[in-house]
Amino acid sequence: MARLHGFFRSGTSHRLRIALNLKGLPTEILPVNLRKGEHKAEAYLALNPQGFVPAYESDDDGVLTQSPAIIEYLEERYPDPPLLPQGLGDRARVRAMAAAIGCDIHPINNMRILGALRQQFGADEEAIKVWTSTWIHAGFKALERMLPEDVGQGALTFGDQPGLVECYLIPQVYSARRFDVDLSTYPKITALDAVCGAMEAFQAAHPDAQPDAV
Ligand SMILES: N[C@@H](CCC(=O)N[C@@H](CS)C(=O)NCC(=O)O)C(=O)O
Structure with a gap:
């Protein structure tokens, strides 16, 4: 296995x-x-x-x-x-949304970056929250516009199965909540999170369901 x-x-x-x-x-x-x-x-x-x-x-x-x-x-x-849709343009759009999270939000809010901000630049926990929420808001604001319109009404990003966007987005929403980021201005992102949260694949992958969860 x-x-x-x-x-x-x-x-x-x-x-x-x-x-x-x-x-x-x-x-x-x-x-x-x-x-x-x-x-x-x-x-x-x-x-x-x-x-x-x-x-x-x-x-x-x-x-x-x-x-x-x-x-x-x-x-x-x-x-x-599949995690990607069929059409070439849609595949590129899905990869762009994943990269908006994977390249432009997640890396700069990572443990080692926050550690460097604390240790080398004297950031306290309030400054860390300002840092993380700044970059999460910048990325989520753009993603909210990139996601298809019907996502706000409970649809998934493409078709009737979750795919690459959902793989990247749901962990980033979990992280945003841990950093106390206000998500109330992101109706599509929070709707997508709610839809996925009801699915077994996402529940089993949730941090709280892992053997090392504390
Ligand atoms: N680009 C890498 C990033 C991996 C990464 O940053 N992982 C984090 C946890 S989410 C980590 O191992 N952090 C340890 C550290 O920052 O020292 C990937 O997508 O696999």
């Missing part, structure tokens, strides 16, 4: 768990405790030299790292059910 090395609260591990569940791929979850620095230990660096979670030990193709690359791998290796 494939194995996923991750941390319950990591957004990148969370997005990968959702993708695996949507594709119905049984996977052993192996917790890596970021708070204890287990991701910097030699044994873990042998899996992912960058020292980040997740790392995915695939059935056929060895250890894979970087959540976007792993999700693309899953999409190519296990195309059914």
